[in-house]
Amino acid sequence: MNIENKPLIVVENLCKGFEDGEVLKNVSFTIREGDLASIIGPSGCGKSTFLRCLNCLELLDSGSISIAGVTVSRRPGQVPDEKMLDIAHEIRSEVGMVFQSYNLFPHKTIIENIMLAPMVVKKQGKDEAYELAMKLLDKVGLKGFASKYPSTLSGGQGQRAAIARALAMNPRVMLYDEPTSALDPELVGEVLQVMKDLDAEGMTQIIVTHEMKFARDASDYIIFMDNGEIVEYDDGDILFTTPKSERTKAFLRHFVNTGVA
Amino acid sequence: MKKLGLFLAIIMLIVSSACALQAEEMKELTWGGDSEGGFPYMFPNPQNTDELIGFEVDIVEALAEQMGRKPVYVNNAWENLIPGLNRKLYDISINGLEVTPEHKDVVNFSIPYYKTYLQLAVRKNDNSIKTLEDCKGKKVGTLKESFAQELLEEVGDIDIRTYNVEANTYEDLANGRLDAAFFDHPIALYSAGFNPEIKFVGPEVGELEYAIAIRKEDKELLTEVNKAIVALRDSGKLREIYDRWNLWTPTMAAEFNDYSPSKIEASRYNEWAEAHRPHLTFAKRLDRYKDALPAFGRAAIVTMQVSITAMILAITLGLTLAITRVFAPKWVASIATLYIEVVRGTPVLIQLFFIFYGLPSIGVKFSPFWAGAIGLGLNYAAYEAEIYRSGLFAIPRTQWESALALGMTRWQAMREVILPQAVRVVIPPITNDFISLLKDSSLVSIITMVDLTKAYGQISATYYDYFGPGIIVAIIYLLLGLPFVRFARYTEKRLAAVDKDGKYGHRENIYRSSTRYI
Numbered sequence: 217m218n219i220e221n222k223p224l225i226v227v228e229n230l231c232k233g234f235e236d237g238e239v240l241k242n243v244s245f246t247i248r249e250g251d252l253a254s255i256i257g258p259s260g261c262g263k264s265t266f267l268r269c270l271n272c273l274e275l276l277d278s279g280s281i282s283i284a285g286v287t288v289s290r291r292p293g294q295v296p297d298e299k300m301l302d303i304a305h306e307i308r309s310e311v312g313m314v315f316q317s318y319n320l321f322p323h324k325t326i327i328e329n330i331m332l333a334p335m336v337v338k339k340q341g342k343d344e345a346y347e348l349a350m351k352l353l354d355k356v357g358l359k360g361f362a363s364k365y366p367s368t369l370s371g372g373q374g375q376r377a378a379i380a381r382a383l384a385m386n387p388r389v390m391l392y393d394e395p396t397s398a399l400d401p402e403l404v405g406e407v408l409q410v411m412k413d414l415d416a417e418g419m420t421q422i423i424v425t426h427e428m429k430f431a432r433d434a435s436d437y438i439i440f441m442d443n444g445e446i447v448e449y450d451d452g453d454i455l456f457t458t459p460k461s462e463r464t465k466a467f468l469r470h471f472v473n474t475g476v477a
Numbered sequence: 478m479k480k481l482g483l484f485l486a487i488i489m490l491i492v493s494s495a496c497a498l499q500a501e502e503m504k505e506l507t508w509g510g511d512s513e514g515g516f517p518y519m520f521p522n523p524q525n526t527d528e529l530i531g532f533e534v535d536i537v538e539a540l541a542e543q544m545g546r547k548p549v550y551v552n553n554a555w556e557n558l559i560p561g562l563n564r565k566l567y568d569i570s571i572n573g574l575e576v577t578p579e580h581k582d583v584v585n586f587s588i589p590y591y592k593t594y595l596q597l598a599v600r601k602n603d604n605s606i607k608t609l610e611d612c613k614g615k616k617v618g619t620l621k622e623s624f625a626q627e628l629l630e631e632v633g634d635i636d637i638r639t640y641n642v643e644a645n646t647y648e649d650l651a652n653g654r655l656d657a658a659f660f661d662h663p664i665a666l667y668s669a670g671f672n673p674e675i676k677f678v679g680p681e682v683g684e685l686e687y688a689i690a691i692r693k694e695d696k697e698l699l700t701e702v703n704k705a706i707v708a709l710r711d712s713g714k715l716r717e718i719y720d721r722w723n724l725w726t727p728t729m730a731a732e733f734n735d736y737s738p739s740k741i742e743a744s745r746y747n748e749w750a751e752a753h754r755p756h757l758t759f760a761k762r763l764d765r766y767k768d769a770l771p772a773f774g775r776a777a778i779v780t781m782q783v784s785i786t787a788m789i790l791a792i793t794l795g796l797t798l799a800i801t802r803v804f805a806p807k808w809v810a811s812i813a814t815l816y817i818e819v820v821r822g823t824p825v826l827i828q829l830f831f832i833f834y835g836l837p838s839i840g841v842k843f844s845p846f847w848a849g850a851i852g853l854g855l856n857y858a859a860y861e862a863e864i865y866r867s868g869l870f871a872i873p874r875t876q877w878e879s880a881l882a883l884g885m886t887r888w889q890a891m892r893e894v895i896l897p898q899a900v901r902v903v904i905p906p907i908t909n910d911f912i913s914l915l916k917d918s919s920l921v922s923i924i925t926m927v928d929l930t931k932a933y934g935q936i937s938a939t940y941y942d943y944f945g946p947g948i949i950v951a952i953i954y955l956l957l958g959l960p961f962v963r964f965a966r967y968t969e970k971r972l973a974a975v976d977k978d979g980k981y982g983h984r985e986n987i988y989r990s991s992t993r994y995i
């Protein structure tokens with residue numbers, strides 16, 4: 217953690233609901249450049265929705281999100297216009313996202329998966345995109361898998377390829393939604409290691425995870441969400457040892473009891 | 478050398494335009510008939526299935542000559558001859574059309590050119606049946622929904638068996654499945670007159686008059702045709718035709734008031750009888766099938782042309798419909814949905830009839846080929862649209878989201894990620910659809926096209942044989958479809974290899990609703 221770093225993401229009074237009701241209720245939150253934040257919380261509390269709002273896969277209902285100086289804000293009931301949608305698109309190109317099920321493009325090889333967005337979105341030349349892709353594959357330890365199809369990869373390899381694909385767009389921040397939940401336990405470590413490496417390089421990252429040990433050891437701070445609200449966020453050790461809220465205590469107790477953490 | 482070539486070209490131009498002029502001077506007389514109308518009326522020549530022969534063909538030719546016109550044949554299914562006439566497919570129609578009150582309501586008829594009666598036939602050794610009355614309690618075969626059937630019903634107490642194909646009736650009579658057969662005399666004569674196992678019994682029953690149908694408004698043409706018929710009768714030309722076809726009967730003698738003996742040989746009938754005496758050797762049959770192959774070949778090309786044209790239409794329109802359903806505003810999408818439901822909910826046969834016979838009444842007229850291709854194309858478009866749509870939804874929404882999350886626009890995500898995958902998903906079902914379109918194309922035979930199915934009917938009617946040609950035509954259909962069957966299998970296999978993950982399955986209409994604001 218580096219106190220002097222300036223805020224990279226500022227979220228204020230973010231609200232988001234679906235047909236069946238409110239999911240995020242007045243969420244406010246700041247993250248500084250280079251930080252690694254973990255989000256924990258019970259199932260259905262809105263963690264995924266929060267991440268998806270951050271990169272505008274879901275457009276917020278009201279509030280404002282500011283990422284690297286680009287701000288999308290919406291008043292309650294405001295109908296989104298072209299300009300808001302353009303900003304949403306701009307934010308998406310600044311943010312890399314990694315999903316639980318990796319979502320590689322099955323009709324393309326690993327290297328093509330990584331080259332696609334730089335070529336299509338940034339209009340990079342083929343050679344340039346290839347070089348970058350190879351560099352990223354090397355970084356995530358998949359150099360030998362460039363011409364393989366996603367269906368032939370193991371879960372851990374697939375997830376590392378998905379991280380490389382997101383990195384190819386040179387994002388300011390990486391979001392991960394339970395990146396290791398679909399993996400066999402012995403494959404979890406290799407993916408977490410990639411995130412630790414990225415943290416060492418100064419990448420800003422937000423990770424929704426159930427890996428309590430990783431959250432505690434690697435994160436600059438941990439966000440505990442419950443029922444669509446951020447209940448508390450703090451340094452990992454502090455939050456785990458002396459949680460302020462009863463809800464946090466209950467949640468952590470549950471994890472200790474089931475032996476996950 | 479070059480100059481000589483130019484000179485020749487100019488000469489040829491002059492000669493050919495002169496020819497064209499000459500052809501133009503001779504007015505055409507287009508006439509509608511059914512090449513499957515049956516013997517001896519009109520049928521493909523067994524020796525050369527491209528040539529239409531029959532006593533009515535001879536009559537039309539004599540008639541046209543008398544009128545100083547050039548006869549041009551237009552083929553149509555028998556039951557559609559009169560609608561086709563009113564749709565102006567041809568000037569006149571002739572094919573055993575009876576002068577009935579229903580017909581007279583919609584068209585005019587010339588004076589009759591032939592008059593005949595119904596003929597009872599029984600097995601040679603059966604002496605129990607001499608008249609219709611004797612048929613009580615017996616099994617009698619006749620043509621479906623014919624005048625003969627009506628008469629049999631009037632007698633009552635007869636076990637009537639109706640047939641679509643007269644040849645089958647006489648076969649059943651010969652092998653004892655029927656006790657008698659009751660048909661128009663010309664049909665009876667050409668079906669069994671030469672069969673040693675069958676004899677004709679009883680008096681002439683009923684009265685049938687055949688005449689030429691002409692559109693109500695063509696009054697002048699009617700007069701012209703009537704004059705020509707009278708002239709042909711008076712010059713003895715009609716009688717010659719009937720003699721040649723062995724159709725000069727006492728009824729006709731009374732009708733034409735001409736009791737003189739025949740002067741010419743029944744050459745056409747004799748040829749027919751010779752060719753159709755039962756028990757053809759297998760080798761002879763094979764020979765015939767070989768003769769029919771070129772006709773089947775040409776018909777197969779027609780079938781392919783119609784099917785491919787229809788499929789191109791179906792694929793293009795289907796894609797438009799699918800994209801409309803998925804992406805357009807709700808009310809536009811619902812028009813596409815309505816189209817799909819209506820087309821899928823009504824028989825394609827009705828759609829073809831409507832396009833070919835119905836639309837001309839509001840001034841939209843297609844050639845048989847285009848009516849067939851458009852009819853099948855519009856029909857299959859509805860099915861293709863649903864395939865595309867399910868293809869789009871077969872791609873999991875997470876693919877769409879990861880593409881967007883990488884900064885792609887909606888259009889880029891569609892083009893680079895969704896469509897390439899959707900195409901793989903839809904190729905096998907579309908190929909399968911093409912195979913069924915190939916088979917459904919047999920329906921165009923009812924709008925006057927000579928496709929494989931029509932050729933089967935024609936050739937079988939000619940040879941009196943539905944067995945061998947049936948097998949041949951089935952094999953041709955199979956061979957035409959085979960490459961597509963293989964292709965569908967191949968793509969299915971490839972697809973299965975790529976989608977090992979098996980995480981497919983769709984959620985709501987993601988392209989319209991949840992990404993509306995993205």
Ligand SMILES: Nc1ncnc2c1ncn2[C@@H]1O[C@H](COP(=O)(O)OP(=O)(O)OP(=O)(O)O)[C@@H](O)[C@H]1O
Binds near residue numbers: 260262264266
């Ligand atoms: N697209 C959507 N439409 C309607 N409701 C949704 C949608 N996405 C999420 N929800 C609802 O929002 C609530 C929060 O869901 P979310 O996926 O954000 O929870 P989560 O904290 O990620 O849970 P988990 O740990 O199980 O992944 C749930 O009740 C869910 O049903």
Ligand SMILES: [Mg+2]
Binds near residue numbers: 263264393
């Ligand atoms: Mg979630």
